[in-house]
Amino acid sequence: MKPYQTVPIAECHEPLVQIPDHFFKINPHPYIALGAPYGDQSPFFVRQGILERLQKSQIYLQTLHPNYQIAIFDAYRPIPVQQFMVDYSFAQLAASKGLPIDNLTELQKDLLMTEVIKFWAVPSNDPQMPPPHSTGAxxxxxxxxxxxxxxxxxxGSPIDEISDRSLPDYFASSSHPQAFAFHRDRQLLNAVMTHSGFARHPNEWWHFSYGDQLWAWISNKNLAIYGRANSAC
Structure with missing residues (x-):
């Protein structure tokens, strides 16, 4: 269990809505391209309140940088997709370390999974502990x-990279010009997202949420307002 999963949820029953096409969406969607089992569901759905906050962040970004837009990598994620991506990431991490996936010791499995869940939420079916992306928030x-x-x-690092380079402030203390630019742009992204109330994941420069358990824990709130969402079509 992660610390934020102890936060109680007072579900507000806000609907999932589609992210409009005027937002830039990374296409083909990276997890669908890998074969993740979305079925007839879409990753480009969020709760209504999240869409409103995203729109506010986009407007603020363009007051700062008129040519910049927020690019949507991923949003709603059904539990089977979360499981698929955890398994995929585990296998990729094992391969990167030269470890045969079918011949791992229990210690190796535990060490690999510890690294994976630093960045990926456990795909729990417990309604009191939904993965953040499965809430639509x-x-x-x-x-x-x-x-x-x-x-x-x-x-400075691709989305979903399992390494310290994904930590939001990884490049903060570097004096190298390119590293400075990475940190500057991460700070810009954080500024425009937090402007509308989102909170950033402590380990991921790209992950933002509002109203879920992780947001409540980061923001010192007593309750989350978004639990596991209904399916999005």
């Missing part, structure tokens, strides 16, 4: 420069 985003022919900004 969490969203993975980056920045996009519309002036440079649909170019995503280089933020």
């Amino acid at each position: 969490a969203i993975d985003v980056t920045l996009f420069n519309a002036e440079l022919n649909t170019e995503l900004l280089n933020m």
